[in-house]
Structure formats: structure tokens, C-alpha cells
Amino acid sequence: MSxxxxxxxxxxxxxxxxGGDREFxxxxxxxxxxxxxxxxxxGESGSGKSVFARSIMGLLPVPRLRVSGGSIRFDGQDLVNVxxxxxxxxxxxxxxxxxxxxxxxLNPLIRVGKQMEEVLCVHASMGREERRSxxxxxxxxxxxxxxxxxxxxxxxELSGGQRQRAMIAMALLLEPRILVADEPTTALDVTTQAxxxxxxxxxxxxxxxxxxxxxxxxxxxxxxxxxxxxxxxxRLVEIGNAKDxxxxxxxxxxxxxxxxxxxxxxxxxxxxxxxxxxxLSAQALCKAYRASRRSQPVHALKDVSLRIRRGEAVGxxGESGSGKSxxxxxIARLVDVDAGQILLGDxxxxxxxxEPLREIRSKLxxxxxxxxxxxxxxxxxxxxxxxxxxxxxxxxxNAMRRTDELLSLVGLGPDAKxxxxxxxSGGQRQRxxxxxxxxxxxxxxxxxxxxxxxxxxxxxxxxxxxxxIKERLxxxxxxxxxxxxxxxQVCDYICVMRNGEIVEHGQxxxxxxDPRHEYTRELLSAVPGLAHELSAAEQTCMARIGxxxxxxxxxx
Amino acid sequence: MxxxxxxxxxxxxxxxxxxILAVIIVVALAAPLLFGADPFxxxxxxxxxxxxxxxxxxxxxxxxxxxxxVAYGARTTLLIGVIATTVAVTLGLLVGxxxxxxxxxxxxxxxxxxxxxxxxxxxxxxxxxxxxxxPTITNVIVAIALVTWPPVARLTRGEFMSMCxxxxxxxCVCAGVQDWKIILRHxxxxxxxxxxxxxxxMVANAVLIESSLSFLGLSDPNVMTWGLMIGAGRVALxxxxxxxxxxxxxxxxxxxxxxxxxxxxxxxxxxxxxxx
Numbered sequence: 001m002s003x004x005x006x007x008x009x010x011x012x013x014x015x016x017x018x019g020g021d022r023e024f025x026x027x028x029x030x031x032x033x034x035x036x037x038x039x040x041x042x043g044e045s046g047s048g049k050s051v052f053a054r055s056i057m058g059l060l061p062v063p064r065l066r067v068s069g070g071s072i073r074f075d076g077q078d079l080v081n082v083x084x085x086x087x088x089x090x091x092x093x094x095x096x097x098x099x100x101x102x103x104x105x106l107n108p109l110i111r112v113g114k115q116m117e118e119v120l121c122v123h124a125s126m127g128r129e130e131r132r133s134x135x136x137x138x139x140x141x142x143x144x145x146x147x148x149x150x151x152x153x154x155x156x157e158l159s160g161g162q163r164q165r166a167m168i169a170m171a172l173l174l175e176p177r178i179l180v181a182d183e184p185t186t187a188l189d190v191t192t193q194a195x196x197x198x199x200x201x202x203x204x205x206x207x208x209x210x211x212x213x214x215x216x217x218x219x220x221x222x223x224x225x226x227x228x229x230x231x232x233x234x235r236l237v238e239i240g241n242a243k244d245x246x247x248x249x250x251x252x253x254x255x256x257x258x259x260x261x262x263x264x265x266x267x268x269x270x271x272x273x274x275x276x277x278x279x280l281s282a283q284a285l286c287k288a289y290r291a292s293r294r295s296q297p298v299h300a301l302k303d304v305s306l307r308i309r310r311g312e313a314v315g316x317x318g319e320s321g322s323g324k325s326x327x328x329x330x331i332a333r334l335v336d337v338d339a340g341q342i343l344l345g346d347x348x349x350x351x352x353x354x355e356p357l358r359e360i361r362s363k364l365x366x367x368x369x370x371x372x373x374x375x376x377x378x379x380x381x382x383x384x385x386x387x388x389x390x391x392x393x394x395x396x397x398n399a400m401r402r403t404d405e406l407l408s409l410v411g412l413g414p415d416a417k418x419x420x421x422x423x424x425s426g427g428q429r430q431r432x433x434x435x436x437x438x439x440x441x442x443x444x445x446x447x448x449x450x451x452x453x454x455x456x457x458x459x460x461x462x463x464x465x466x467x468x469i470k471e472r473l474x475x476x477x478x479x480x481x482x483x484x485x486x487x488x489q490v491c492d493y494i495c496v497m498r499n500g501e502i503v504e505h506g507q508x509x510x511x512x513x514d515p516r517h518e519y520t521r522e523l524l525s526a527v528p529g530l531a532h533e534l535s536a537a538e539q540t541c542m543a544r545i546g547x548x549x550x551x552x553x554x555x556x
Numbered sequence: 557m558x559x560x561x562x563x564x565x566x567x568x569x570x571x572x573x574x575x576i577l578a579v580i581i582v583v584a585l586a587a588p589l590l591f592g593a594d595p596f597x598x599x600x601x602x603x604x605x606x607x608x609x610x611x612x613x614x615x616x617x618x619x620x621x622x623x624x625x626v627a628y629g630a631r632t633t634l635l636i637g638v639i640a641t642t643v644a645v646t647l648g649l650l651v652g653x654x655x656x657x658x659x660x661x662x663x664x665x666x667x668x669x670x671x672x673x674x675x676x677x678x679x680x681x682x683x684x685x686x687x688x689x690x691p692t693i694t695n696v697i698v699a700i701a702l703v704t705w706p707p708v709a710r711l712t713r714g715e716f717m718s719m720c721x722x723x724x725x726x727x728c729v730c731a732g733v734q735d736w737k738i739i740l741r742h743x744x745x746x747x748x749x750x751x752x753x754x755x756x757x758m759v760a761n762a763v764l765i766e767s768s769l770s771f772l773g774l775s776d777p778n779v780m781t782w783g784l785m786i787g788a789g790r791v792a793l794x795x796x797x798x799x800x801x802x803x804x805x806x807x808x809x810x811x812x813x814x815x816x817x818x819x820x821x822x823x824x825x826x827x828x829x830x831x832x
Contacts (some may be wrong), residue, residue, distance in 0.1 A: 334726050361732035374723035378745045387741075388731030436727065 006177060006210050007056070008030040008035040011070035012058065012080075014234075015050050025051040025065060027234045034180065037203045038204055038211040040242070043231035049214045052231070053182045055080075056212070058087045062139045074178070080306035091346050093123045096171035100183040102163035106155040113151030116170045123174055138169040142199055156208045161192035168199065175207060189319035189431070190482065194526035203426075216455065218261045219485075219529030222246055230254045260460040264514045264530055271492055276309040279344075279443050279476045280331065286422035287500075289324055299328040301337065304463050306478075308444060313470065313477040313507070315491030317484055317523065323500035324480045330480065332366045333357060344444070357525040362392055362440035369449035371429035377420040381407075382417025385436045392440065406435040410465060427458030429466065438469065445470075446478045451486060463490060484527050488512055496520045563824040570820020576813035578804075584630035591624035595780040599624070603796045616785070616799045617792050628780040628804050633810070636693065637762040640700035644762075645755045647701065648708025655709070656716025659738060663751050667713070670706045678703040682765055685785050686774045696769055700762045711754055721811035724747075749825035757820035760811040767807050 025336040026048040032037055043049045054060050057069055058079060065311055074095065078421040079087065091097075099105040107115060113135065120131045139147035142165045155163055158323040164184060169197055171179055181200065190545065201224055204211050211222060221228055225242040230251065238251040247257045285304045288297035298460040300323040308314045316324045329335040331342055333349055343365060352360065368374035382403050389399040404414035411433040420431055432449060447466070451459040470477060479488050487494060488508060493503040496519065504517040515521045524530070564570055583590070599611070599621040604692045605624075606614040613622035627649075651670065655663040685699035719725055719745070769775050769785030777784070782803040789799030 332726075332730055334729060358732045358734070361730055364730070365729065366730045369726065370723060374727050376742050377722040378748070387728065387733055388674065391731060391733040391737065433727070440731065483617040518668070 004034055005032045006075065006211075007034045007456075008073040009033075009056075009070070010073070012052070012055065012296075013057055013069040014048070014065055015182075021046075022234065024048075024068075024234050026055065028070070029231075029234075029236045030070075031040075031229055031236060031239055033210050034211060035177065035210050036204075036208045037204075037226040038213055038214055038224055039215045039227045039229060040225035041229045042215055042218065042221055043230060044216060044257070045187035046233075046236035046456065047231040048243065049231050050101040050182055051234075053097070053180050053212060053214050056178075056180055057095065058082070059097075060085075070269045078257045079402045089123070091461045092119050092171075092176075093174050094176055095178040095180060095358055096174070096176040096178040097182065098164070098167045098171050098184045101187050102160060102184075103155060103187075104136040104530050105167055106163060108155050110154075111151065112153055112155060112158070112166050116151070116166070116173065117445075119170060119173050132172065135169070135267065139166070141173070141203070142169045143195070144169070158191075161196065162510070164188060164196055165190075165199070168196070168203075172203065172207070176209060178210045179211065180212045180214075183216070185220065187257075190484070190526040190528070191319065191522055193220075193528065198201070200224070210333065217528060218246075218258055218355060219527065222529035227334045230257070246552065250323055255447055257456060260456040262456075262463070262483065263490055264485050264486040264512070264527060266509065273312040273492065274312060278307050279310050279345070280478075281305075281307040281329075281343045282331060282365075283341045283343075285327070285330055285337050285342070287323075287330060287337045299500045301340075302405075304340075304497075304500070304502055306495060306502070308476045308478060310476055311445075311474050312493060313479055313491045314493045315479045315481060315487040316497055318497035319482060321499075322497040324497050325448055326500075327497070328366070328446050328478060328480045331445050332364060333361075334366075334389050351444070359392070359485055362388065363443045364443035365440060367430070367437050367445065367447040367450045368451050372421075372425050372453075373435055374433050375429055378420055379420075380417065381419055381421060381424075384432065384437055385417070388436065389442050402439060403435075404437055407432075409469065410435045411436070418424075425458070425486050426454050430454060430458070430462050433467065434437050434503060435467070438473070442475055444478065447529065449482065450479075452465065452481065452483065459486070464467075466490070484512070484523060496523070558711075558825055560715060566821055567820045567823055569816045570823070573813040573816025573818075573820060576809055577817060580630050580813070581628050581634065582607055584634060587624070587627035587631060589744055591627055594619060595624040595628035597624075603792070603799075606772040606798050608797065612733075613802045614796070615800045616789060617796065621825075622785070622799060622814065623782050625785050626782070626803055629782040629785060629803060630806065630810075632693070632779050632781045633763050633766055633807075636697055636766045637759045638696045640704070640762045640766075641702035641755055641758045643697065644758060645708050645751065648705040649712050649751070651705070652709035652712025652714075653739065653744075655712040657720060657735070659717075662793060663713075672708050673703070674706045676703075679765065683768060683772070683774060685753055685780075686769060689760055691774050691776055693779060696766060696775055700765050703759060703765070704758055708751070708754060708758070712747065713746070715750055719743045719746055753818055753822040753825065756814060756821055760814035760818070763807065763810055763814070788803070 009029060012026055012029040013024050016023060016025045029052060036547045051060070051065060056072055056079065060066060062361065067080050074090065104113065116135050117131050118132065120126055126134070134467070135151065136147045139150060140204060144150050144162070144165055150158065150166060158166065183194050188196060199221065200211065200310050213220060221242065227240065228242050228245040229239040230237050230245070230253065232253045238245060238249065238254045245254065249258055283305045287301040287303045288299050290297045295504070303326060306314065318324045326328060330337045337350070344360065347360060349357070349360070382400070383495060385406055386399040386403045389402055390396065403417055407416050409416050411429055412428060414438045416432070421432070424432065450466070451462050455460060467490065479487065481488050481527045491508050493506070495502045496517065498510065498519050502518050504511060504515065511520060512524065515524060567624055574805040598619045598653055599608055600615055600619050602615060602617050603617040604611050606612065608614070611621055611623065613626065616622055619768060644791040651666050655666050682699040685696055685702060687696065689695040693730045728742060766775070766781065767783035771787040773787060775781055775784060785803040786800045791795065
């Protein structure tokens with residue numbers, strides 16, 4: 001047995017500084033890693049999975065976090081008590097790591113090539129030519145077509161996917177025995193994520209290294225894992241073969257996590273809103289950004305038109321940079337468009353003066369992505385919710401009564417109004433933000449990625465809350481998201497955006513079950529873990545897309 | 557709030573600064589009780605060295621008590637420092653706030669004006685203003701405020717601009733909250749730490765400018781200030797060093813104390829340094 005295991009973690013405990021929400025970041029964690037396997041560590045934020053990864057690498061922020069018990073044995077060598085100089089020899093050489101945010105993991109002031117060479121200068125004695133050819137080879141292996149150009153670039157000149165590829169190439173330079181990947185695809189778009197996941201899997205298979213892959217996404221687990229470890233509150237609650245854990249989770253926490261993962265819904269009750277009056281109609285919206293006066297304008301919106309009917313939930317999906325957020329902000333009049341028309345009922349929002357615009361804003365409210373940034377840290381929750389009511393001339397007494405109702409409606413209870421935002425969790429804050437948006441009784445709720453900053457279990461709760469309230473109050477919704485699974489659950493109608501244009505739109509079921517546009521198909525096929533969760537009927541449907549996906553001439 | 561005091565108290569240098577400042581303020585307030593009503597009054601023989609003849613800090617060339625001068629000088633100097641800073645911060649907040657919140661052409665115009673002020677060497681500019689308007693306390697305050705507001709304006713503008721892009725401000729705009737309410741309730745309180753810290757350091761700067769002006773004789777000759785004492789004592793520096801040195805040390809200590817306290821404020825108001 002001992003000859004086979006590569007890494008053996010035994011009763012590992014990592015203490016948190018006094019005053020944290022619990023004593024240990026990681027408690028009594030034991031697991032093993034064999035060569036040639038991918039171990040996915042899954043858990044919500046704060047579960048200690050990143051701390052676990054960092055303690056393997058000896059990268060804990062000592063003395064605030066330190067290993068207080070147990071051992072990590074790599075090839076018979078204890079990594080907890082190893083001398084720093086010895087650890088440096090192992091790090092980047094036998095065990096290497098890739099990080100979540102490739103922008104911050106690369107030094108912005110040094111060319112990528114130089115940074116990659118540094119690894120070789122430290123760990124190997126090679127000539128300049130030898131180093132260059134090794135690096136170029138690795139870059140080609142991670143799918144970079146012109147390595148020379150990439151090596152000369154600074155990190156900011158590369159796309160997120162290219163940066164992450166460069167990071168992977170860098171981690172693989174010395175053919176490590178173990179690759180530790182801490183949420184390496186979380187900051188990437190779905191299509192890029194799919195490519196990177198495939199890449200990691202391919203490289204792992206061909207080089208027989210072991211991979212510890214930290215993630216919060218069960219879809220990713222289904223795509224990648226040989227074995228799965230589930231962490232909750234610093235404890236390992238379940239570990240086992242991927243197939244067993246995914247199909248028959250034994251621990252209730254694993255089950256609840258998996259149930260919370262949004263499922264792709266291809267079929268559902270089709271509600272037609274054709275006869276309902278339009279609440280909002282936007283026509284031919286255009287918006288271009290320029291970095292400077294001479295540079296080429298970037299078109300965030302190109303001739304975008306959209307109609308939302310009473311009670312309808314319209315989803316806008318697309319990758320980052322597709323212009324979907326600009327669209328939401330333009331309709332909320334937070335961004336001024338260059339051309340077009342936005343009709344709310346019969347009023348053209350773009351023609352309104354300051355004061356009438358301020359008054360009409362009550363009909364059109366917004367929920368933002370980051371619940372930590374969207375609430376003023378210095379205002380009590382009650383004031384935050386009531387502020388809009390007061391601004392529209394409501395008496396203090398009425399506003400407070402309404403605030404109590406709203407806080408109860410979103411499931412927090414009126415007592416919440418005396419507290420500050422930092423006393424609430426991310427999910428609770430998003431509920432507060434929803435209460436604030438509903439305070440003025442809007443006809444249209446614009447939700448800009450309202451759940452993408454939340455853990456899956458919170459996500460499910462907030463989505464359910466939104467659906468319940470929408471059912472009860474009959475408002476319309478413009479729902480911006482990059483997550484097709486979420487969109488398929490929430491939206492009646494879908495618009496797919498790319499590069500500032502709506503490339504496909506239609507009833508949700510129609511778009512997802514029979515995507516006409518190449519890009520929609522690409523997005524669908526990139527949804528992680530999709531193949532693992534589909535029913536037979538849906539499999540056929542996917543197969544149809546799959547066939548159409550191969551080099552096609554029939555553009556939808 | 558108590559957390560703020562705890563963090564401040566942990567910073568020993570800042571507590572020292574506050575301590576020195578407190579002593580200076582108490583002495584300044586108690587000056588009439590300690591030294592009589594008139595610091596210009598002749599008290600004894602001229603040029604008595606410190607700690608002799610009943611004079612703590614000795615006397616100057618005319619026989620005036622240096623200790624009385626230092627105590628009365630502290631009143632003027634601190635008063636001018638605080639008032640000039642208040643005026644400068646108010647002006648800076650107005651200009652910077654308008655620029656940062658509304659932007660556009662007004663922003664461009666006001667920022668060019670700010671730059672105009674910044675390009676003139678500030679001390680020379682202060683001298684010119686006092687020379688034109690005449691050496692009175694009010695004019696000294698005006699001069700100091702006029703040369704020190706531009707950095708506040710720039711800081712406020714930057715802070716306002718970044719706040720205007722925060723989602724909680726967007727949320728208020730969406731809720732139809734009036735602009736002035738957004739500024740007063742949301743933007744200003746969140747910018748306050750940076751501005752308070754800058755203001756505290758500006759007081760030290762104002763003390764230095766005031767002392768330099770009165771050293772050059774460009775301050776009200778009928779009001780006792782530290783700069784005035786140094787200016788008057790400079791001719792007899794070799795015979796009676798204490799006439800210059802003691803008010804000089806007073807200036808040094810005051811500026812140092814305010815800087816230490818300002819740094820302490822910065823550390824304890826900055827949440828990112830919370831656990832450092």
C-alpha cells in the first residue's frame with residue numbers, strides 16, 4: 001500500500017486565529033492520493049478546502065494559520081515539519097499549484113516567458129536554449145498555438161483562458177508528481193472552463209501525475225474526478241470513488257449540496273405571454289466604449305432589441321464581455337446608451353429629464369451581483385430597505401411598516417432592520433437586496449447575476465425566493481446570468497448574447513432543446529457535468545446538438 | 557466604535573502623539589492663569605537663561621517670559637492651524653465632491669483651477685497673499701487655506717468617483733434617492749476616514765506655514781506666536797539660544813504629535829489593516 005500512495009494526509013488540523021468563527025480551519029483530515037488519479041475536493045466557501053490545498057504546498061499564512069496536528073507525507077517525507085529550504089525544492093518541482101485567479105497569480109510587471117523561466121532557473125540547471133525549448137514545448141502541449149508571442153507578452157495582454165493555460169504550462173514544466181489546482185476555472189467563462197478542464201484531464205492521463213482539484217461545482221466534479229472528497233466546516237464528511245459519491249451520496253451534507261446544484265431544465269410547463277402587454281420594450285440599443293480617443297471603440301451593445309411582457313421572466317445569457325451587464329445597466333439608466341429607445345409602458349426612458357426619471361425609477365428596480373458591495377456597510381438594514389420609500393415621499397411610519405413586511409417576505413424577519421450588513425451571510429444580504437428592490441413595488445425587476453456570488457445552497461434558496469415572490473407579486477423580470485442551468489430554471493424566454501449582439505432568442509424550452517445558433521450550442525456543450533445529469537430523452541436531444549456541433553455549415 | 561478606540565490604543569506612537577497634543581492644548585488653555593494676561597509684558601531682566609531667576613524657559617532680549625510666549629503662542633498657532641484646515645477641507649470637499657459626483661465639463665474646469673493652484677509654490681503663494689492683504693490673523697488663515705485646499709479636492713474627487721461606481725450607490729440611484737441625500741448619507745460617510753486622516757496631517761502643515769510666516773514678520777505683530785518669537789530671537793541666537801530654540805522645539809513637538817496621531821487615525825480607520 002505504502003508504495004502505491006503518493007501523498008498521505010493523516011489527521012491534519014490547521015488552527016484559525018482566535019476570534020474566528022471556528023477553532024480549526026481544517027479538523028482531523030485524513031486522506032490519501034495515489035499516482036495517476038484526480039481527487040476533487042468539494043465544499044462551499046469557508047469549508048477549508050483552500051486551506052487544505054495550501055497546507056500541502058506549505059503556503060499557509062503563518063503564524064495566523066498553522067498546522068497544529070497531524071502529518072502530510074509525500075513519498076515518505078513529512079511536509080509539515082520539513083525545512084523551508086527542502087520545501088522550496090519540492091514546491092514547483094515535485095508538487096506544483098495553479099491558482100484561481102490567473103491575473104493575480106502572475107506578476108503583472110514581468111513578461112510571461114521570464115516568469116516561466118524562473119521556475120527552471122531555480123530548480124534545474126539548463127542552458128538558455130534548453131529552457132526556451134522546454135517552455136515552448138509545454139506551451140504547445142497546453143494548446144497555445146504561438147508560444148513565441150505569448151512568451152513576449154505581459155499578463156494583461158492575454159485573455160483569462162490564455163493566462164490560465166500559461167499557469168498550467170508553468171506548473172507542468174518540471175513534470176510534477178502532484179498538481180494542486182485551487183478552483184482554476186472559477187474565474188473563467190464556461191466555454192473556456194470546458195476547454196481547460198479537458199486539458200487538465202488529458203495532461204493528467206498522458207503524464208500519469210496525481211491531481212488535487214479544489215472546486216465548489218459538482219458539475220466539474222462529474223467531468224473530472226476519479227475520487228471525490230467532500231468538506232464541510234473544515235471536516236472531511238465523505239470520500240470515495242466519484243461514481244459512488246455522485247450516484248449514491250452517503251452523507252446528508254453531500255446530498256444537500258448535490259440537490260442544490262441547479263439542473264439544466266430542457267422541458268417544463270410552457271407559459272405563453274404573447275397576449276400580455278409589454279412592460280418594457282427596448283429598441284436598437286447601441287453603446288460603444290472607448291479606452292481613449294484614438295483607440296478602436298468596443299461595441300458593448302450593437303442594435304439590441306428586447307421586449308418583456310407582464311409577468312414574464314426574460315433571461316439574458318452570455319459570457320463575460322458579451323454586453324449583458326451593459327444591457328441591464330442601460331435599461332436601469334445607470335449607463336447612457338448612444339442610440340436607441342427604451343419604452344417603459346408608454347414612456348421613453350431616454351427622453352426623461354432628471355426629476356421625472358427619478359420618479360419613474362420606482363417602477364424599475366435592480367438586484368446586483370455582489371451582495372457585499374451592494375449594501376452600504378455604514379447603514380442599518382432597515383434604513384437601506386426604507387430609503388427608496390422615503391425618497392418617494394412615503395411617511396416614516398408607513399416606510400418602516402412596509403420594511404417590516406418586506407423583511408418578513410424575504411424570510412429574515414423584522415428584527416433584521418436594526419442590524420448592519422456585515423452581520424449577515426452572503427445569501428441573507430442578497431435577500432436584503434431583494435427586499436430593497438421590491439420596496440417600491442416595481443413592474444420590472446432587473447437581476448444582474450444575482451446568485452453568481454453565492455454558494456450553491458444559498459443559490460438554490462435565493463432562486464426559490466425570487467420565484468415565490470414573483471409568483472405572488474406578478475412583476476416581470478430581466479434576469480442576467482452566465483449560468484445556463486440557472487437560466488433554464490428561472491426564465492420563460494431566453495436571449496443569448498455574444499459580442500454585444502443577441503444571436504438567438506426564443507422560449508427557453510425551444511432555445512435549449514433545439515438551439516439554432518452555433519454559439520448557443522457551444523455554450524450548452526460547455527455546461528459542466530451536463531452529460532451526467534440528463535435523462536434518456538435529454539441525452540437524445542443533446543446528441544442532436546452534438547451532431548450539429550461538429551463542423552457545421554448550417555448556421556441557425 | 558469601541559473597536560476603533562481599542563485599535564487606536566494599541567498603537568503606542570499614536571497614543572504618545574495624542575498625549576503631547578493634550579499637554580499642549582491644556583497649557584494653551586491655561587495660559588492666562590499660569591502667566592498673566594499679557595505675554596508681551598516685561599517680567600524681569602533680559603536674557604535670563606532657562607531655570608534661573610524663577611523663569612522656566614528664561615527671558616528674551618527685552619525681559620519677556622519665554623514660557624509665557626510659548627503658552628500664548630500655542631493658542632494662536634493651534635487656533636490658526638485648526639481654523640485654516642477647516643476652511644481648506646470645506647473648500648476641498650465642495651470642489652472635489654462636485655467634480656467627483658457630477659463629472660463632465662464642470663469637473664474638467666474645476667480640476668484645471670485646482671491644478672493652477674497646485675503649480676504655484678505654496679509657501680511663496682501664502683507670502684504673496686499676506687503681503688497683499690496685510691498681516692492680520694484672518695488673512696493668515698485665508699492664505700493658509702488657499703494654499704492647502706487642492707490636495708483635499710483631489711482626494712475627495714478620487715474617493716467620490718470610486719464611490720459612485722460602487723453598487724450600493726447604484727442601488728440608491730435606482731431607488732430614486734435624491735443626489736444630495738446619496739452624497740450626504742452614503743458617499744461622504746464612506747470617504748470620511750481618508751479625509752479625516754488627511755485633515756489631521758494638514759493641521760501640522762498649517763502650523764508650520766503659520767510659524768514660517770510669522771518668522772518672516774508676516775503675521776499680526778500684536779499677537780504672540782512661535783514664529784514671531786523665533787524671528788525676534790534670531791538676532792541674539794549666539795547670546796541667548798533658548799529664545800529661538802524653545803519655541804522651535806514647541807513647533808517640532810506639535811507637528812510631530814499631530815503627525816503621529818494622524819498616522820494612528822489612519823491605521824485604526826483603515827479596515828484593511830484591522831488584524832495586522
